[in-house]
Amino acid sequence: MTFTLPVRHTDTEPVRPELRIGISADEAHFPTALSLYTAPAVVRHHGRLPLGWDHPYLRAIAAVSAVPWLSFTDWRASDEATLLKLRQWAAQIPPDVPEVWLSYRPSPTGLEPSFYRHRWNRLAALTEHSPKIKLVPIYRDASVMLWTPRNRNGIIGDLICWQRRIRHTDARYLRPEVIFGPGLTVAQHTGLPLVVDFSAPRLSETTGAGRAEWMTHCIDWLRQHEEVTAVTWHHSATTALTDGPGRTLWRKATEGVV
Numbered sequence: 001m002t003f004t005l006p007v008r009h010t011d012t013e014p015v016r017p018e019l020r021i022g023i024s025a026d027e028a029h030f031p032t033a034l035s036l037y038t039a040p041a042v043v044r045h046h047g048r049l050p051l052g053w054d055h056p057y058l059r060a061i062a063a064v065s066a067v068p069w070l071s072f073t074d075w076r077a078s079d080e081a082t083l084l085k086l087r088q089w090a091a092q093i094p095p096d097v098p099e100v101w102l103s104y105r106p107s108p109t110g111l112e113p114s115f116y117r118h119r120w121n122r123l124a125a126l127t128e129h130s131p132k133i134k135l136v137p138i139y140r141d142a143s144v145m146l147w148t149p150r151n152r153n154g155i156i157g158d159l160i161c162w163q164r165r166i167r168h169t170d171a172r173y174l175r176p177e178v179i180f181g182p183g184l185t186v187a188q189h190t191g192l193p194l195v196v197d198f199s200a201p202r203l204s205e206t207t208g209a210g211r212a213e214w215m216t217h218c219i220d221w222l223r224q225h226e227e228v229t230a231v232t233w234h235h236s237a238t239t240a241l242t243d244g245p246g247r248t249l250w251r252k253a254t255e256g257v258v
Contacts, residue, residue, distance in 0.1 A: 018256075019219070019222060019223050019228065019229070019230065019231060019256075020041035020042050020067070020229065020230035020231070021040060021041055021042075021219075021230070021231060021232075021233075021253045021254045022040040022041050022042030022043055022044065022066065022067070022069075022230060022231070022232040022233075023037045023040045023042075023043055023044070023232055023233055023234075023235055024043075024044035024046070024069075024197050024199075024232040024233065024234040024235065025044070025045070025046065025234065025235040025236070026045075026046040026047065026236070027045070027046065027047045029235055029236050029237065030045055030047075030057060032235070032240070033235040034057065034060055034061075036235070036240065036241070036242070037233075037235070037241070037250060037254075038250060038251055038254050039064045039066070039254065040064075040066050040232075040254065041066055041067065041230065041254070042066060042067045042069055042101070042195075042230050042232055043061045043066045043067070043068060043069060043232075044069035044070075044071055044101075044103075044197065044232050045057060045068070045069070045070055045071065046071045046073075047070075047071070047072060047073075048072055048073070048074045049072050049074060049082065049085050049086070049089075050070040050072055050086070050089050050102065051070065052089070052092075053089075053092050053093065053094055053097075062094070062096065062097055067099050067100065067101060068097065068100050068101070069100070069101035069102075069103070069136065069232075070100065070101070070102055070103070071102075071103040071104075071106065071136075071138070072103070072104060072105075073104075073105050073106075075104070075105075075119060079119070079122055083122060083126055086123070086126055087126060090126065090127060090130045090133060093130070093132050093133075097132065098132065099132055099134060100132055100133055100134070101133075101134045101135075101136045101159070101195075102123070102127070102133050102134070102135055102136065103135075103136045103137070103138050103161065104119060104120065104123060105138075106138035106140060106161075106163055120135075120137065120156050121156065123135060123156075124156045134158035134159055135156060135157050135158050135159075136157060136158065136159045136160065136161050136195060137156065137157045137160050137161070138160075138161040138163050138197075139160060139161065139162055139163065139183065139186050140162075140163050140164065141182070155190050155191075155192070157190070157192050158192065158193075159192055159193045159194070159195050159229065159230075160186060160187055160190055160192045160193075160194060160195070161194075161195045161196070161197055162180065162182070162183025162184075162186065162187070162194060162195070162196050162197070163196075163197045163198070163234075164179050164180070164183070164196075164197075164198045165198065165199055165200070165234065166179075166198075166199065166200030166201070166203070167201075168201050168203070168238065170200075170203065171203075172203065173200060173203060173210070173211070173214040175217075176217055176218045176220075176221035176222070177221065179198065179218075180196060180198075180218070180221065180222065183196060184225055184227060184228075187227045187228075188227060193227060193228075193229040194225075194227045194228045194229065195228075195229060195230045195231070195232070196222060196228060196230070196231040196232070197231075197232045197234055198218070198231070198232075198233065198234065199233055199234035199235070199236065199239040200214070200215075200239060201238040201239055202243070207243060207244070207245060208241075208243030208244065208245045208246045209245045211245070211246065212243075212245035212246050212248070212249040213245075215233075215246075215249050215253075216249060216258055218231075219231065219253055219258055220258070233250070
């Protein structure tokens with residue numbers, strides 16, 4: 001099976017400050033995400049152990065020179081079994097892939113903090129001789145700072161991700177400073193560049209105009225903070241940008257005019 005990402009269009013409006021715009025999706029919605037969104041700069045895949053480099057998803061990402069971001073949750077009972085697979089995967093990164101982001105488990109639910117940090121230490125040791133791999137710990141609440149993976153050299157990670165989802169049960173779209181402010185604090189605390197992964201369904205509307213306006217405010221707010229290096233929109237059945245305002249906003253955002 002072959003996947004082709006859409007071609008980026010041009011726009012005559014002024015380009016805003018640099019901010020990489022990308023997409024994020026789990027395994028079930030990934031094929032749709034690849035075909036729906038205009039050439040993203042970063043593509044995050046949520047799944048099990050990282051995909052093989054011959055997988056059509058990764059070939060499609062590489063074809064548009066997007067950064068592949070692989071986020072996995074499974075880790076076998078034996079550290080060595082998982083680490084062997086990761087070591088093989090790291091050794092097979094194609095020469096034409098300059099950078100890849102790697103995340104383990106956005107939530108440490110069910111793990112002791114020390115065990116969670118132990119696994120991140122193992123990842124850091126595995127990738128320290130693989131300069132193409134950037135480790136990206138994921139935070140969903142500022143209170144998880146106690147889970148921050150560390151080793152004797154300090155905080156583990158090349159970037160950090162702040163992941164937030166607006167739900168159908170939420171009464172309104174949250175202001176950018178409310179939804180992203182804590183993540184910015186985490187970035188400032190760690191001294192690492194910030195990647196934001198967020199999404200929202202349409203709330204009490206049918207056209208998507210309100211959501212697009214909110215997204216515009218969010219992206220504008222994020223561009224104003226130099227700590228933020230990238231933002232990804234999490235695609236799902238309820239958050240897909242298939243309406244007219246959403247599609248227009250996405251196009252302008254990827255072209256740097258929003």
